[in-house]
Amino acid sequence: MFEATAAGGEMPIAYALRVMRDEKAPDLRRDAMAKVAAAYLYPRIAASQVDADEASETDGEAPQPPEFAQPVGGGEP
Numbered sequence: 616m617f618e619a620t621a622a623g624g625e626m627p628i629a630y631a632l633r634v635m636r637d638e639k640a641p642d643l644r645r646d647a648m649a650k651v652a653a654a655y656l657y658p659r660i661a662a663s664q665v666d667a668d669e670a671s672e673t674d675g676e677a678p679q680p681p682e683f684a685q686p687v688g689g690g691e692p
Contacts, residue, residue, distance in 0.1 A: 628655045 625633075628651075634640055635648040 628652060631655070 631648040631651040635645050635652055637645065640648075
């Protein structure tokens with residue numbers, strides 16, 4: 616890919632930015648190139664791993680409701 620650029624070619628990001636900035640290009644095409652450029656310039660955030668110390672704080676138990684919580688339906692019959 617870099618060889619093509621050195622030989623007078625164009626990098627994909629440069630093409631996407633050129634089309635995106637071209638006021639004569641149709642809006643749908645410019646929008647599509649903006650999405651492509653954003654993917655190159657702003658990579659997605661990867662899922663983070665939970666630290667073992669953080670995981671042990673919950674001990675795998677579901678959170679308990681507060682003592683004052685009433686069951687749905689009013690409680691006793």
